[in-house]
Amino acid sequence: MEVTSSIPVGWQELSVFDIADRQKARFDDGDWVEALHITNAGVRLIQTGNIGVGSFIEKDNKKYIYETSFVSLKCKPLEIGDLLICRLAEPAGRACILPDIGDAKVVTSVDVSIFRPDPQRFDRGFLVQYLSTPKWFESVVENVGGTTHKRISRSALGKIKVSIPINKLEQSAIATALGDVDALLAAQNALIAKKHAIKQGAMQELLTGKRRLPGFSGEWEVKRLGDHLEFLGNGANSRAELMNDGRVRYLHYGDIHGTNEVLLNPTITAMPFLPEAKAVRLDRLGDGDLVFADASEDLDGVGKSVELQSVGKFEVVSGMHTIAVRFDKGILADGFKAYLQFIPSFQTHLRRLASGTKVYATNMSHIASAEVKLPSPAEQVAISAVFTDMDTELTALEAQRAKAVQLKQGMMQALLTGRIRLV
Structure with a gap:
């Protein structure tokens, strides 16, 4: 098509x-609901947090307003299928279609615009896809105002242009094609969440001895970690001293808190490099060494660590705000050390000793003084192998999801610009 x-x-x-x-009546804001109107039953309140990019997000902690508030505020009841556009960042302009959430009466807050295009001429599925594109968000960002709370006004939102087929059949065909990929992504996300939950359950059982693997029996032994470890020296180098390339990789506090993997492979992680001259007196880390972040912004993050695997051709040193530990491998086996942070008695010990209010800090003495009940090294290896198999499956599923995300992005770019036509 030309x-x-x-x-x-x-x-x-x-x-x-x-x-x-x-x-x-077709494009209006929600209602000015204040804290005094909110209760735990009555008329369901949809808030900005319920609106995702292209999808409705149900929360465990549902909000409601009083029936009397619904009347006194002259609230606008929502309808199933309404397009809801959040005017508040982040990101402003995100939109979803209101599904049937099982409540007889539903309202929304003032920072959400209610969009009800004529269903005879406009497919709302097409519109919610368009309102999830980079082009749309770029237009919204250009009109966002405010300092503390970034938001776009409804009048500014209403002026943003949308490219749309005149023929509703074409709109619907595009919406269906993109919706099919969304359904695939939703199924993949549900499966990944299920697999994560299964792994979490397995960790709770296997790391505490509540469930034993075949071939293993006998009591676990309590070990004081300080009797079986060596602390390694770390650097105190600033970000300005680091380079983009070199030989000595620098494992920073942020690299530990920034990874979603239990195991960190320095040969593929985008860690910065420290100049040789700066690294000369620092202890080199090797496979099986455990590196802790010495602080966390939340108590649950205290004790977060990574175990180095497959260091390979690079040398690795630990940097500012880290605690590098080399354990006796006859006490803590390679692969299993990565899961020390998830053993409940170790978690409880570090969190009890952590100091601070806004930032919670741990130190070498906290780690050394921990007493942990551990299985034999052979059982540790078997347990970590179970988790490795689970991680391998999760990695494969996440790779499939990444491909589906790329497919969706390519389809959006082609279908929502008219570059490829379905009708």
Whole structure:
């Protein structure tokens, strides 16, 4: 198909307010609900946190307002299928379609715009896909105001242009194609969440001895960690002293808290490098060494660590705000050390001793004084192998999800610009 301008033949460019037929009844804000109106039962309240990019997010902690508040505020009841656009960052402009959430009456807050285009001319599935594109968010960002709370006004939101097929059948075909990929992603996300939950349950059982693997029996032994470890020297180098390339990788506090993996492989992690001259007197780390972050912004993060695996051709040193530990491998086996941070008695010990209020700090004496009940090294290896198998499966599932995300992005770029036509 030949495109004679930026708008394909058979498409039109309309503002959000134009799509709402320039009627306030079709494009209005939610209600000015304050804390005094909120209760634990009554009329369901949809808040900004319920609105994701293209999807509705149900929360465990549901909010409601009083029936009397619904009347006194003259609230606008929502309808299933309403498009809800969040005017508050982050990101401002994100939108979803209100599903059937099982409540008879539903309202939303003032920072959410209620968008009800004519269903005879506009497919809301197409619109919610368009309102999830980078182009849309770029337009929103250009109109965002405020200092403490970034938001876009409804009038500014209503002026943003949307490219849309004139034929509703084409809108619906695009919405269906993209919706099918969304369904695939939702299924993949659910499966990944299930696998994570299974692993979490296995960790709670296997790391405490509540469940034993076949072939293992006997009591676990309590070990004082300080009797079986060596603390390694770390650097105190600033970010300005680090380089983009070199030989000595520098494991920083942020690299530990920034990784989602239990095991950190320095050969593939984008860690910065420390110049040789700066690293000369620092202890080199090797496979099986455990590196802790010495502080966390929340108590649950105290004791977070990574175990080095497959260091390979690079040398690795630990840096500022880290505690590097080399354990006796006859007490803590390679692979199992990564899970020390998840053993409940170790977690409890570090969190009890952690100092601070806004930032919780741990230190070498806290780690050394911990007494932990441990299985034999052979059982540790078997336990870590179970977790490794689970991680391998999760990695494969997450790779499949990443491919589906790329597919969705490519489809959006092609279908929501009219570059590829389905009708």
